[in-house]
Structure formats: structure tokens, C-alpha cells
Amino acid sequence: xxxxxxxxxxxxxxxxxxxxxxxxxxxxxxxxxxxxxxxxxxxxxxxxxxxxxxxxxxxxxxxxxxxxxxxxxxxxxxxxxxxxxxxxxxxxxxxxxxxxxxxxxxxxxxxxxxxxxxxxxxxxxxxxxxxxxxxxxxxxxxxxxxxxxxxxxxxxxxxxxxxxxxxxxxxxxxxxxxxxxxxxxxxxxxxxxxxxxxxxxxxxxxxxxxxxxxxxxxxxxxxxxxxxxxxxxxxxxxxxxxxxxxxxxxxxxxxxxxxxxxxxxxxx
Numbered sequence: 015x016x017x018x019x020x021x022x023x024x025x026x027x028x029x030x031x032x033x034x035x036x037x038x039x040x041x042x043x044x045x046x047x048x049x050x051x052x053x054x055x056x057x058x059x060x061x062x063x064x065x066x067x068x069x070x071x072x073x074x075x076x077x078x079x080x081x082x083x084x085x086x087x088x089x090x091x092x093x094x095x096x097x098x099x100x101x102x103x104x105x106x107x108x109x110x111x112x113x114x115x116x117x118x119x120x121x122x123x124x125x126x127x128x129x130x131x132x133x134x135x136x137x138x139x140x141x142x143x144x145x146x147x148x149x150x151x152x153x154x155x156x157x158x159x160x161x162x163x164x165x166x167x168x169x170x171x172x173x174x175x176x177x178x179x180x181x182x183x184x185x186x187x188x189x190x191x192x193x194x195x196x197x198x199x200x201x202x203x204x205x206x207x208x209x210x211x212x213x214x215x216x217x218x219x220x221x222x223x224x225x226x227x228x229x230x231x232x233x234x235x236x237x238x239x240x241x242x243x244x245x246x247x248x249x250x251x252x253x254x255x256x257x258x259x260x261x262x263x264x265x266x267x268x269x270x271x272x273x274x275x276x277x278x279x280x281x282x
Contacts, residue, residue, distance in 0.1 A: 015048065016075050017038075017041055017076055018049050018051065019080065020078070032211035032263055035198070037154060049201060050201075058107060075161060076123065077125055078126045081132055081135045082129035113139065125139070126146065127146070132147065146182050150184070151187070153184050157180075169182070194239065206255055206256045209257070210260055211260065211261055212247070215267070216263075241276060244280050248280070
């Protein structure tokens with residue numbers, strides 16, 4: 015496997031998140047194989063280590079870790095560092111120690127991080143090789159090409175929190191969410207009837223001063239997926255997994271009657 019991505023949902027309502035699977039989809043189109051290991055909060059360090067090793071081969075380039083839904087502790091306490099996982103059985107999965115052991119066994123394996131909590135997580139990870147800020151649909155495939163094919167390196171900066179580590183940020187993103195043909199596959203282990211994420215659009219029409227989300231201040235009809243794209247996604251999921259329930263990825267799904275009516279026309 016070229017790329018392995020660790021993911022998890024650390025909220026009271028356990029549901030599958032979208033970002034790592036979208037990256038897997040994008041990487042597949044670029045010619046890379048990828049495996050997402052989900053619900054990592056439920057594993058002990060030894061279990062997680064053994065599971066990762068099942069997918070490591072001589073061709074494996076990197077292990078990616080999504081930090082978006084990591085939690086420092088079940089009650090919101092800061093007593094447990096954010097780069098350890100608080101499990102639902104009350105125990106802690108020591109991620110740094112697990113990654114140090116993995117790096118020792120596979121020194122050529124790159125350890126990379128993405129997601130909204132990279133600043134708090136990566137500065138505590140001595141073994142981190144790179145961090146990806148924001149949407150990585152463009153930067154991660156380009157970085158893999160650079161590492162393996164000596165192509166042009168994606169734009170990066172030296173971040174003061176990360177010292178000499180590579181810190182990649184998207185510039186002039188070319189990924190088009192409106193035509194995204196994302197689909198799940200058998201390696202994702204979807205359960206029949208499972209509620210799945212649905213990204214009908216991307217971004218938020220508001221521009222709050224306190225918000226650091228990159229896609230703010232958009233116009234109401236920017237970055238909308240077509241009816242045909244959404245309809246195919248819904249019908250494929252029903253045919254394969256009997257899915258009839260979704261959690262919406264659009265930050266302001268009801269910001270206009272047009273969007274609501276449009277979606278209604280697809281689901282009738």
C-alpha cells in the first residue's frame with residue numbers, strides 16, 4: 015500500500031468522517047494505492063501498530079494521520095495531550111510512542127499529519143516528517159510525486175512551531191468540488207444501512223472574524239455540486255449499501271431556497 019491514513023471520530027455520536035476517504039479517492043486517480051484505517055480511538059497502541067503493519071510493504075511511502083477530530087480527553091480536560099487518544103473504555107492510546115516504534119522498525123516511512131489540529135499535535139511529534147495545512151487534495155498528491163518521482167515540490171513554508179519540518183499549504187487549488195465523483199469502495203468496509211457523509215457544497219457564506227476556516231465569505235451558489243453528481247452518489251450508495259441516511263457536509267446547507275429546492279428535486 016502506497017499510503018496509509020489513520021482516522022477517527024472522537025465525539026459522542028460515532029460516525030464516519032469524509033476527509034481521509036476523499037484524499038484516498040484523489041490519490042487513486044493519481045495512481046497511488048491508499049488504505050484508510052478508521053475509528054482509531056477504539057484501539058490499544060499494540061492493536062493499532064499491528065493493524066498499520068498489515069498494510070506496510072516495501073512500496074509504502076507514508077503514514078498519514080488526520081488530527082481533525084482528535085480530543086484531548088472525554089470531558090474536554092487538557093490533562094491529556096491532544097496527540098494521545100482518549101478511548102471510550104477510559105484508557106489512553108499513546109500515539110507518540112506507537113509512532114516512534116513504527117519509525118524505528120520502518121525508518122524510510124514518512125510520518126505526515128493533516129487536519130485542523132496540526133499546530134497543537136505536530137509540534138509534539140519528534141518523528142513527524144511533514145504537515146499539510148488546509149485541504150490537501152492538491153498538495154498531498156503533488157508531495158507524493160515529488161518524493162517518489164522527483165517532480166516539482168508543492169509550495170511550503172518554514173513554520174516556527176515545526177522547526178525544520180515540511181509544512182505544506184495549498185496555493186491556487188485546482189481541485190474542483192463541484193464535479194467531484196467520489197465513491198466508496200470495498201476496502202472502506204461500509205456497513206449496510208450506514209449513515210454516510212454527503213458533501214453537497216463546500217464553504218460558508220459568513221465571514222466571522224473569529225473563524226479560521228479557509229472557505230469563508232463565499233457567495234451563496236459557489237462550490238455547489240451538480241444535481242447529477244449528488245443523485246449518482248445517493249443511488250450508488252443505496253444500491254451497494256442500502257444507505258438512506260446522511261450527515262451533511264455543507265456548512266450552510268439551508269442558506270437559500272434554491273439549494274433546498276434543488277436537493278429536494280434530487281431526492282424525490
